Amino acid sequence: KRMTQMTYRDVTREREITENLERSTAELQRLNQMKDSFLGLASHELKTPLTVILGYSDILLDEMADVVGEEALPMLQHIDEAANRLSNIVRDMVDVSMLDSHALRLRERVVDINEVIRQALKEIEYFFTVRKQSHELRLAEHLPLIKCDPDRLVQVITNLVVNSIKFTPDGGRITVETRLSYRLKYMGERDEEENDDWRRIGRAPAPFVEILINDTGIGIDGADQVRVFEKFYEVGIIEEHSTGKVAFKGKGTGLGLTIVKGIVEMHGGEVWVESPGCDPDHFPGSTFHILLPIPSES
Ligand code: ADP
Numbered sequence: 001k002r003m004t005q006m007t008y009r010d011v012t013r014e015r016e017i018t019e020n021l022e023r024s025t026a027e028l029q030r031l032n033q034m035k036d037s038f039l040g041l042a043s044h045e046l047k048t049p050l051t052v053i054l055g056y057s058d059i060l061l062d063e064m065a066d067v068v069g070e071e072a073l074p075m076l077q078h079i080d081e082a083a084n085r086l087s088n089i090v091r092d093m094v095d096v097s098m099l100d101s102h103a104l105r106l107r108e109r110v111v112d113i114n115e116v117i118r119q120a121l122k123e124i125e126y127f128f129t130v131r132k133q134s135h136e137l138r139l140a141e142h143l144p145l146i147k148c149d150p151d152r153l154v155q156v157i158t159n160l161v162v163n164s165i166k167f168t169p170d171g172g173r174i175t176v177e178t179r180l181s182y183r184l185k186y187m188g189e190r191d192e193e194e195n196d197d198w199r200r201i202g203r204a205p206a207p208f209v210e211i212l213i214n215d216t217g218i219g220i221d222g223a224d225q226v227r228v229f230e231k232f233y234e235v236g237i238i239e240e241h242s243t244g245k246v247a248f249k250g251k252g253t254g255l256g257l258t259i260v261k262g263i264v265e266m267h268g269g270e271v272w273v274e275s276p277g278c279d280p281d282h283f284p285g286s287t288f289h290i291l292l293p294i295p296s297e298s
Contacts, residue, residue, distance in 0.1 A: 040097035046090045053083045092255040096231065099262035106149040106266060113209050113292065114139040116150050117176055120157035127162065132170045135161075138177040144294045146209055152263045159256050160213045160288050168217030169283065181210035181291065208269070211290040219275040219284040228273065229261045230254075235278065268293045 006014075057080040060068055068076055098104040117139065128135050157176075164174045182205040220228060220235065227233050234254040264271040275286040 036097065036100055039093055040101065043090050043093035043097060046086075047094065050083060050087050050090060053079070054087060057083060089253050092253050092259060095259045096255050096262070099259065099266075104262070104266065106152060108147050108149055110145050110147050111150050113143060113146055113148075113153075113178055113211065116148075116153045117157055117178065117211070119150070120154045120161065121176070123154070124158050124162060124165075127165050128174075131165055131168075131172075133165060133168060134173045136173065136175045138175060140177075140179045143178060143180060143209055144207065146292050147295050148267055148292065149263075153267075156260050156263050156290070157211070157213075159260050163256065164213060164215035164217060164286070164288075167286075168215045172216040172283070174216075175212075175214045177212040177214070179210050179212075181208045182206070183208055183291065207294045208291040209294060211292070212287055213290075214285060214287040216283050216285045218280045219278045220273055220286050221275075221278045224278070225273050225275065229257045229271070231258045233257075264290055264292070 057076060060076055061073075061080060065073060095104070117137070121135070121137070127133075161174060161176065168174065224233075224235050228235065232254040261271050269290060269292040271288065271290045273286055273288050276284040278284075
């Protein structure tokens with residue numbers, strides 16, 4: 001009983017700890033805000049000079065190759081490649097900071113999701129060939145139309161499929177599927193049993209268009225399946241696969257899935273990943289799911 005009695009020293013110590021904790025929390029919040037505004041500022045400041053570099057290197061490469069000369073041409077190509085890479089990183093940074101500050105605006109239209117998927121795959125066809133990977137489309141017919149920003153959804157799909165290509169060995173397979181899916185609740189609740197139990201709860205489930213992107217790649221551990229959507233998060237990168245055949249590398253920003261999640265949630269949807277785990281020797285694969293709400297008049 002005496003143990004539970006707090007002495008004056010205990011109380012003082014406890015207060016000190018609480019105060020310290022409050023101070024560090026406030027400091028962390030301040031640093032986090034600084035990081036976010038830096039992200040926004042830096043990316044916008046980088047955009048203009050990059051446009052100049054890319055603009056001129058494109059002109060030099062496309063129209064003035066003879067003036068540039070044989071010796072300088074490979075250097076110019078390196079500059080152009082690096083500038084393009086940098087420009088992709090900056091674009092991701094701008095997107096994340098716009099999502100953070102709620103400055104991103106959707107240009108919504110009523111569209112057939114299958115068309116959006118076909119468009120996205122056309123843009124990245126080349127990567128499949130390079131990696132000798134096959135891809136399969138299993139698109140449901142007669143899906144209801146949805147209201148969305150098709151350009152942003154093309155960005156979401158290409159992002160996810162390019163990830164699949166990146167983390168799947170040569171010769172692997174990537175499948176993109178669409179289907180009609182009825183869900184009672186979707187945000188954070190994917191319990192199939194509860195979904196089937198909707199009669200008991202007395203509310204009708206809502207219809208969604210579901211997109212599934214499945215690969216035969218290295219997979220993602222359970223503990224990482226939520227974290228991969230966090231800003232700057234990358235799973236410990238495997239530099240070189242043990243067989244020496246494949247190098248699984250991130251493109252190094254860890255922002256791709258953060259943007260995917262941000263855009264999908266702006267559409268009132270949800271995205272998550274399922275995988276038996278990460279195994280770079282046996283390739284258990286991953287499946288990314290996207291749910292997009294179907295407007296009631298559709
Ligand atoms: P990055 O821009 O670095 O690719 P992302 O946000 O797109 O970052 O992805 C974060 C991390 O999630 C990746 O670095 C990778 O470890 C993991 N990841 C994403 N997609 C897949 C996939 N299809 N298979 C296995 N791991 C994946």
